[in-house]
Amino acid sequence: MGAPKQKWTSEEEEALRRGVLKHGAGKWRTIQKDPEFSPVLSSRSNIDLKDKWRNLSFSASGLGSRDKQRVPRPKAPSSSPSPSPQLLLLPATNNVAEASPPEDCEKSPQDDKTPSPNSMILEALGELKEPNGSEVTTICNFIEIDKSYKLTDSYAKRALAPMKDPSLKKKDSAKSSKAAKGQGLFTAASPALGAAEAAATKVADAEAKSHLANEHMMEVERIGKMAEETESLLELASELYERCSRGEVLTILQVAHREF
DNA sequence: TTAGGGTTATTC
DNA sequence: GAATAACCCTAA
Numbered sequence: 001m002g003a004p005k006q007k008w009t010s011e012e013e014e015a016l017r018r019g020v021l022k023h024g025a026g027k028w029r030t031i032q033k034d035p036e037f038s039p040v041l042s043s044r045s046n047i048d049l050k051d052k053w054r055n056l057s058f059s060a061s062g063l064g065s066r067d068k069q070r071v072p073r074p075k076a077p078s079s080s081p082s083p084s085p086q087l088l089l090l091p092a093t094n095n096v097a098e099a100s101p102p103e104d105c106e107k108s109p110q111d112d113k114t115p116s117p118n119s120m121i122l123e124a125l126g127e128l129k130e131p132n133g134s135e136v137t138t139i140c141n142f143i144e145i146d147k148s149y150k151l152t153d154s155y156a157k158r159a160l161a162p163m164k165d166p167s168l169k170k171k172d173s174a175k176s177s178k179a180a181k182g183q184g185l186f187t188a189a190s191p192a193l194g195a196a197e198a199a200a201t202k203v204a205d206a207e208a209k210s211h212l213a214n215e216h217m218m219e220v221e222r223i224g225k226m227a228e229e230t231e232s233l234l235e236l237a238s239e240l241y242e243r244c245s246r247g248e249v250l251t252i253l254q255v256a257h258r259e260f
Numbered sequence: 261t262t263a264g265g266g267t268t269a270t271t272c
Numbered sequence: 273g274a275a276t277a278a279c280c281c282t283a284a
Binding site: 005006007008047048051052055058059 | 276277278279280
């Protein structure tokens, strides 16, 4: 090969990631021709995008070179149907991990294990880089496309249930496009900017978690009060039962004021 | 047009 | 020399 290797720049990688998020993995030609990414990816072919995405996926999964995973491709066309390309995708690299200490999912000694939902959500937040947090639909979309995990219908319905805005109930593709357009505002121009964005995302996420924890504490207190009231009612009922069983006659007023 | 295997260059 | 990245080839 005469031409020297053309290394991928961070801008190109970022454009590829956003392109995959917007159009989905496998739509390499669409990504390459997308006006949003074509200026950056003009020197790359759709094949290049595919190869780079494959490299990113394998390196991020901790599996090293794809050569170690190679499986003989069945030659017979009547062999078992090939799995969906999406199912073969592996998690992409994490910008948050590059800019900040690893999350709990990466503390696991075995990287090939399924990451926890929390870690996937955190990764999605980090990747999406939306300063005020991200919509549930956007996060779900990210996890389904970029992380190649499928959310169950029940979970997806639960996640979408609180959203009353009909504009948020469009098809996945529309949501994906919307999410990607939002990300277009934040191009990772430099590592410092990327780190700042990741830090801002972390802060927003921490605040959201703090708020959630506070709500949980209030719920615990409320349940505690209910338990106390229930206990006192039980005592009252027991006392009433005893006195009635002894033949005493009690008025409602007495019961209300417990003046037996 | 894409997926997947193969080949070669680069880096350590 | 091994690991990785970029590029090439081919079947579907």
